[in-house]
Structure formats: structure tokens, C-alpha cells
Amino acid sequence: MEEQKQFHPSGLNIIENSDGSFAFEWDPNDERWSWMNGLTDDRIRSIIEETIQTQSILENVANGLELPTSLEINE
Numbered sequence: 001m002e003e004q005k006q007f008h009p010s011g012l013n014i015i016e017n018s019d020g021s022f023a024f025e026w027d028p029n030d031e032r033w034s035w036m037n038g039l040t041d042d043r044i045r046s047i048i049e050e051t052i053q054t055q056s057i058l059e060n061v062a063n064g065l066e067l068p069t070s071l072e073i074n075e
Contacts, residue, residue, distance in 0.1 A: 005025070007013055011032045013025040024044065026033035036044065 005027070007025070007027060007030075011026055011030045015023045015025065017023060024036075026036060028034055028037050039047075
């Protein structure tokens with residue numbers, strides 16, 4: 001009998017390889033991650049890089065505008 005793969009509660013396993021690279025595993029039937037089923041490694045890498053760059057840009061804009069990190073209510 002084949003052992004069933006265990007996934008992180010998020011449904012996505014991120015594995016660090018011995019060479020410092022990373023691998024991703026997900027259940028192809030999991031609705032949260034099934035959109036990645038047909039993606040190449042290069043496309044997944046590109047999505048991650050774009051997300052990191054976008055987050056960095058948003059943080060820089062927020063810091064430049066001196067936006068509050070939380071909502072404060074002045075009474």
C-alpha cells in the first residue's frame with residue numbers, strides 16, 4: 001500500500017534542497033493550489049519574483065508617504 005503524501009496545513013510544501021534551491025509540492029486536486037498544475041518551474045519562479053518586487057514597491061511607497069502601520073482612532 002502506498003503511503004499518502006502529507007502536506008502542510010496550507011496545502012503547500014516548500015522544500016529546501018541541499019544546493020540551496022527550493023521545490024514546491026501540492027496536491028493537484030487541492031482547489032487552493034490546482035491553478036499551479038500546468039505551470040513550469042520558470043513560471044513559478046517568475047510569479048514569486050514578481051510578488052516579492054511588488055511587495056517591496058508597496059512597502060517603499062507606504063514608507064515614503066509615511067502611512068500609518070495601523071489604524072488609530074483619535075477621540
